[in-house]
Amino acid sequence: MAEPASSGIVRTEADGRLFRILVDNVAKKNAFTPSMMAELSDALTRFDRDETSWVAVLSFAGKDTTAGLDMPKFFGPNREPRDSPAGNIDPFALKRRTMKPVVVAVQGLCLTVGIEMMLAADIVVAADDTRFCQMESKRGIAPLGGAHFRFLTRTGWGNAMYHLMLCDEFDAARALQIGLVQEVVPAGQQVARAVALAQQIARNAPLGLRAIKEAALRYIEAGEAMAIAAIPTIHDRVMGTEDASEGIRSFVERRAARFEGR
Numbered sequence: 001m002a003e004p005a006s007s008g009i010v011r012t013e014a015d016g017r018l019f020r021i022l023v024d025n026v027a028k029k030n031a032f033t034p035s036m037m038a039e040l041s042d043a044l045t046r047f048d049r050d051e052t053s054w055v056a057v058l059s060f061a062g063k064d065t066t067a068g069l070d071m072p073k074f075f076g077p078n079r080e081p082r083d084s085p086a087g088n089i090d091p092f093a094l095k096r097r098t099m100k101p102v103v104v105a106v107q108g109l110c111l112t113v114g115i116e117m118m119l120a121a122d123i124v125v126a127a128d129d130t131r132f133c134q135m136e137s138k139r140g141i142a143p144l145g146g147a148h149f150r151f152l153t154r155t156g157w158g159n160a161m162y163h164l165m166l167c168d169e170f171d172a173a174r175a176l177q178i179g180l181v182q183e184v185v186p187a188g189q190q191v192a193r194a195v196a197l198a199q200q201i202a203r204n205a206p207l208g209l210r211a212i213k214e215a216a217l218r219y220i221e222a223g224e225a226m227a228i229a230a231i232p233t234i235h236d237r238v239m240g241t242e243d244a245s246e247g248i249r250s251f252v253e254r255r256a257a258r259f260e261g262r
Contacts, residue, residue, distance in 0.1 A: 008032070010039035012046065017202040018195065019046075019053035026062035031070040032113060034082035037091065044089035048098040054206045055198040056102045058121065059191045064108035065130065071139070071251050075239070092145040093120035094228050099210040101201050105194035106130050107187060115180075116145035119154060122213065124180070125194045127187040130172040132180070138167045140247025140259060142238045149227035153220060155179050 008025025021043045023030050032040075047056045060066060073080050084090070089098050092113075097120065104118050107127035115134055118124045134151065136143050143151075143164070151160040155178040163170065175181045185193045201209065217224075238244055243259045250257035 008036045010036055010043050012043045014050075014053060015195075016199075017052070017054040018198050019050065019056045020195075021047070021056060021058045022061055023059070023066065024061040028070065029064045029067035029109060030060050030062065030114075031067045033070045033073050034080045038082050038084050040091045041084035041088045044091060044098060044102075045084075045087075048089050048100060054100060054202045054209075056098070056100065057105065057191075057194050057198045058102060058117070059105040059194065060107070060114075062108075065106040065110035066112075066114040067109055068112035068114065068135075071248060075141075075244075075248055091120065092116050094146055094231070099213050100206070101198070101209055101213065103194045103198045103201070105190040106181070107190050112136060112143070112147075113145055116143065116147050116150070118180070119146055119150035123182050123194075123197060125183045125185060125190050125197065126172040126175055126181040127190040128172050128184050129187040130175065130181075130184075131169050132163075132171075132175055133167065133169040134164055135167045137165070138247070138257065139251055140238070140241065140243035140245070140257060142234050144231055144235055146228075148234070149224060151180075153223075 008023075008028065008030070011022045011024055013020045013022075021040070023036065023040065025031060025033070025036060044056070047053050072078065087096065090096055101123070102121040103123045103125065104121045105125050106114065106118060107130055110118070110130050110132050112133070112135060115132055134143060134147050142148065147164065151164060159178040172181065172184045176184050183193060242262050246259060247257050
């Protein structure tokens with residue numbers, strides 16, 4: 001694995017039939033920059049194309065999963081526009097997704113895009129110290145990485161609206177109760193457990209596993225396609241508002257936002 005950079009890096013390692021991906025920006029609680037998002041897309045694409053890798057394990061360095069996006073670099077006046085090449089795997093599975101199994105390990109803070117990356121994967125193992133929050137509306141914007149529909153399909157309407165509308169923080173026990181994660185383990189054991197599950201999955205026939213995932217997706221793909229198609233409308237509706245500008249300012253200034261509904 002390469003050494004981490006000060007601006008954050010995504011590291012990969014082939015481990016037998018497993019492909020391990022580690023997000024490392026510990027100094028900023030693994031907040032994602034545009035370059036890190038592109039690196040994660042590249043890593044998932046290498047996994048998808050490597051026939052010797054059957055299952056991916058996505059994990060995060062340090063005490064936290066992610067504090068979300070480094071927002072000024074995505075939405076501020078000095079934002080850094082960056083997009084992955086056509087045909088790359090999308091970390092949010094909105095454009096293109098891998099049909100191979102993906103297991104995710106999370107811990108500590110798991111905010112916004114961290115939840116959306118979990119929802120784009122297949123199985124999630126959470127440390128018992130994990131705290132979740134889909135908090136975009138606290139910043140005057142809305143989820144744009146798939147939470148607006150995958151939270152619903154994973155947890156049901158009431159649970160999805162409860163947490164998406166309250167923008168509240170909830171713990172791993174609650175996440176397990178509503179089906180957002182599949183296992184909760186003592187903090188520090190989440191990666192080992194995710195690897196163990198991935199190794200168990202990798203003992204099964206890879207083509208059969210991919211067929212299962214593809215067939216399951218057929219069941220929900222029409223609804224997902226409509227929800228994905230609505231993302232540009234959601235983006236346009238919220239990103240140009242005064243509330244969105246106030247949300248970004250309040251984030252940078254580390255204060256509570258004062259929204260006006262316009």
